[in-house]
Amino acid sequence: MSSSIKDFKEYRSKMNERILNSGFRDFNKFFALDNKAYYKGALDAKTKELMGLVASMALRCNDCILYHIDRAIEEGATEQELYETFNIALIVGGSIVIPHLRFAVEKMDEIFAANKKGETK
DSSP states (O other): OHHHHHHHHHHHHHHHHHHHTSSSSHHHHHHHHHHHSSSSSSSOHHHHHHHHHHHHHTTTOOOHHHHHHHHHHHHTTOHHHHHHHHHHHHHHGGGGGHHHHHHHHHHHHHHHHHHHHTOOO
């Protein structure tokens, strides 16, 4: 896995732990609500991650884009499913999404390449 993705995951984990152990309980409530939203229900987890990806691209949050691409792939999303998801984000968000589309395709390629090589997450 590329060092940028590895670094992102390590930083995200470290800072989430710091935030969740800050003693400010409202953070924990929000994180729990966010986490629960992506559990399998009437919609499977992959579909929910792809929906989160569309929102992240339209809102132009690269950290969120990377997170949802990684999670969607973990949930079994294919390259074609991701392309269709990226397209929905582009339609919803318009041309301002194009730089984030570039980022998304780059990170998707990196994650699929790492998975093909059998690199750990």
